[in-house]
Amino acid sequence: MKITIIVGTRPEIIKMAPVIRELEKRPANYFILHTGQHYSYNLDRVFFEQLKLPPPKYNLEAGSGSPGEQTAKILVAIEKVLQQESPDVILVEGDTNSVLASALAAVKLHIKVGHVEAGLRSYDRQMPEEINRILTDHCSDFLFAPTRQAKANLRGEGIPEEKIFITGNTIVDAVQQSLAIARGSASTINTLGLKTGEYFLVTVHRQENVDNRARFASILKGLDRLAASFEMPVIYPVHPHSRKMMAKFDLHCQRLRLVEPVDFLGFLQLESNARLILTDSGGVQEEACILGVPCVTLRDNTERPETIEVGANVLAGVSPDKILECAKVMLDREKGWPNPFGDGKAGGRIVDILGGKR
Ligand code: UD1
Numbered sequence: 001m002k003i004t005i006i007v008g009t010r011p012e013i014i015k016m017a018p019v020i021r022e023l024e025k026r027p028a029n030y031f032i033l034h035t036g037q038h039y040s041y042n043l044d045r046v047f048f049e050q051l052k053l054p055p056p057k058y059n060l061e062a063g064s065g066s067p068g069e070q071t072a073k074i075l076v077a078i079e080k081v082l083q084q085e086s087p088d089v090i091l092v093e094g095d096t097n098s099v100l101a102s103a104l105a106a107v108k109l110h111i112k113v114g115h116v117e118a119g120l121r122s123y124d125r126q127m128p129e130e131i132n133r134i135l136t137d138h139c140s141d142f143l144f145a146p147t148r149q150a151k152a153n154l155r156g157e158g159i160p161e162e163k164i165f166i167t168g169n170t171i172v173d174a175v176q177q178s179l180a181i182a183r184g185s186a187s188t189i190n191t192l193g194l195k196t197g198e199y200f201l202v203t204v205h206r207q208e209n210v211d212n213r214a215r216f217a218s219i220l221k222g223l224d225r226l227a228a229s230f231e232m233p234v235i236y237p238v239h240p241h242s243r244k245m246m247a248k249f250d251l252h253c254q255r256l257r258l259v260e261p262v263d264f265l266g267f268l269q270l271e272s273n274a275r276l277i278l279t280d281s282g283g284v285q286e287e288a289c290i291l292g293v294p295c296v297t298l299r300d301n302t303e304r305p306e307t308i309e310v311g312a313n314v315l316a317g318v319s320p321d322k323i324l325e326c327a328k329v330m331l332d333r334e335k336g337w338p339n340p341f342g343d344g345k346a347g348g349r350i351v352d353i354l355g356g357k358r
């Protein structure tokens with residue numbers, strides 16, 4: 001069994017790392033292909049270095065572009081590699097343009113597709129990620145659903161039972177594998193001059209928020225009011241796309257501390273010691289829930305409803321009043337909720353199912 005592991009962006013590298021570690025351990029016949037969707041050092045290489053992942057055999061250097069252009073560039077480039085390498089299966093993770101393009105290229109060459117984190121649904125087709133998830137799931141042969149809910153979503157769309165495997169989410173593996181190191185060695189909190197439990201952590205990068213001036217301005221206003229009313233530092237590691245849109249829309253936020261994106265160990269340390277996390281990221285909602293830190297999601301919906309059901313997360317949307325109200329609710333929330341995303345052994349299960357040897 002020859003496996004092609006495909007990654008393209010920051011969260012894919014982080015969530016695929018536990019699968020790559022399993023493949024290295026066995027060892028299996030596999031190689032890594034990077035689409036190059038993310039290319040800035042702090043969205044890409046830093047994770048390979050810090051997580052000690054083998055370098056990709058191929059980097060397609062697709063880079064940024066309009067949705068069609070980016071997806072098409074990856075599709076064309078990846079087809080050539082797949083024809084040359086003839087893997088039995090490709091493995092993609094999540095919901096980015098890299099994932100959809102890779103799945104399409106493979107399925108047209110009759111190469112099997114494994115989708116890690118299959119079955120998530122926000123039921124909001126305005127999100128590029130929702131389209132990517134649906135289409136990828138429907139051309140996959142192995143659907144690795146992180147939870148029972150994700151499997152139910154797939155069954156509801158007519159995907160046959162025998163293609164779906166509940167494995168847990170590999171983010172639990174990733175957090176477990178890195179948390180102790182992050183707590184012991186990362187110096188991000190000190191470097192930023194923060195005190196444990198005495199700051200709020202923010203990430204905002206989702207296209208439907210930052211590409212819309214009114215929504216982005218509303219979020220920043222809410223966060224600014226939050227910083228003022230709690231007299232707490234609010235730390236925002238800014239994704240380059242958000243930075244670009246802030247400049248384009250001439251948006252400013254005096255009370256927020258904007259910093260560059262942080263490496264994974266540093267970010268885990270920031271998350272696990274935060275008093276509250278506010279985010280529109282998928283992975284960050286999960287990590288907050290796993291780490292036992294309350295979360296306010298700056299969106300109108302989520303494809304991670306499990307975080308809300310266990311009491312770890314609330315949806316605030318983007319209105320400043322609602323952001324403030326939700327922050328108060330979550331600051332008073334009793335902690336100790338269960339982790340709905342699995343036991344940290346998802347990577348091993350995925351490789352077992354694909355037929356890798358232990
Ligand atoms: C992409 C994914 C999103 C995921 C996010 C993870 C899609 C449709 N979106 O969003 O689901 O949550 O990655 O972070 O696939 N840029 C850089 N350096 C980089 C990459 C991007 O500066 O290394 C800037 C460029 O200005 C680029 C913009 O960010 O135009 C957007 O990049 P893109 O990869 O299209 O989408 P993300 O917003 O990163």
Ligand code: UDP
Binds near residue numbers: 010237268287
């Ligand atoms: N992350 C990081 N540094 C940062 C911000 C996020 O390492 O400055 C990690 C975070 O721990 C999580 C992942 O990036 O594992 C989430 O990626 P992102 O928010 O870009 O994408 P999404 O999960 O929304 O697709």
